[in-house]
Amino acid sequence: MQAVSQMFDILKRPTWPFFKCLRKCHLPRVSVRRCVASGGTPSSQKKKKRAKSREHVGSPSLSWEEKLADTVTPLWRLNYEEQLRRKQDQQQRILLELSNQLTELSGVSCSLPGIPLLPIIPSPVKYHYRNKSTFSINKGVDGNPKTVGFYIGTGKGGNIVCVNGDHLLNIPEKHKLVARYYEDFIRQSPLEPCIVFHDGGHWREVTVRTNAAGNTMAIVYFHPQCLTTEEICTHKDALVEYFTKGPGSVCDVDSLYFQESVMTRCSHQQSPYQLLHGQPHIHEELLGYKFRISADAFFQVNRAAAESLYQTVGELSHTTGSDILLDVCSGTGAIGISMSSRVKKVIGIEIIEQAVEDAKYNAMLNKVSNCEFIVGKAEVVLPKLITSLGSVGGLTAVVNPSRAGLHYRVIKALRNHPCIHRLVYISCKPDGEAMRNFRDLCCSSEQHRKLSGKPFAPRVAVPVDMFPHTLHCELVLVFER
């Protein structure tokens, strides 16, 4: 394989001929003010992230690369042992906070016993571990609005700068390569980038997914504004041509997807992921099981650390062969399938349709016949489903929601089912919305009349480092009653 630095050199060559002819027959620029589309306000989470990164923009002694690294991978200056110490301390503080909140809820004057925290499980891979990266488009350090990378600064402060992420420790070379070539492509394209939705423009971020076998999926997000279908087709053709026959072919992209979207995030149902070239899925292997992953399905970003996480969850669940396992927020079925040999039956619930199709396929692929995956919001599906689950055998729940935590109705359904004695909660942000879930699992029934089931109590917690060089880590928290 060509060295990555050599591949970057190719980018120095002049305009690719396809664009020359595209420029000649270039579609007229539309007045963007006329065709403002709905949506497009950045999510509050993104706003907060940008606000956080604001201070870096003003510090003149640091290079742009350092400022970006401090924003995206704030622990990069520390050795890994020190990073783990910090994360362990941080998780300890979160558990102390939880303990204090539970003491307050219980109304007793003395503190409840602390929650045992086991030592953090390190990530087996420390560098370039991400299997999925999303690169934004914005104005670069040199003022070029067609710069692909990660941005620092805030829209409000008017100081956003997009810096390429070539130096970031958590991103693999292949992702960086695709980002560089995508930048080259959009720079040659006659279409403008879409930086702020209501200002018009078309080219948006690119997501790159890779697997351990070296396959690559690229997903290009595009704002259609007022372009016709035929006009969009011309640009899709240019994209395919560039990445299959043009300079971008060095990226060796196995799947090239395109999503026309007028919102920050769109599901496949809202706006289909269009396969422009190659394979529809990417595959990954975990704990000896094979997983097919669709373009919009979730998969843990650090494959090796995900194995540690699922192994830990399997061990802490203490399931038996007669148990039913509820896998709430099941994604492509990784937890349920990897635990399927330990239980009688797995029932997974997941909101993303493609992920559920993947999960069903993955069960077949692995010749696992005791898994059922249901598509829908857990807060809608679980309350109905749980009443049909009888008391024969045990019932164990593993919940792994996104940062937003679980809906109250999910907690209520789990708490009020008398057969659930153990619940394993996996959270990548236990000090956020998940804390509300923990309180609702553990408060007394007098405090919450609708939570009539016996309260749970946290028994043990294990942090698993999924994201070296960042402040984040997964926490596995076991509740029992």
Ligand SMILES: C[S@@+](CC[C@H](N)C(=O)[O-])C[C@H]1O[C@@H](n2cnc3c(N)ncnc32)[C@H](O)[C@@H]1O
């Ligand atoms: C952190 S991921 C975990 C996925 C899976 N457990 C795994 O380890 O690969 C969270 C999953 O919850 C799903 N999700 C988010 N909100 C949901 C809801 N209200 N009901 C069901 N699933 C939801 C997401 O689509 C995502 O697949």
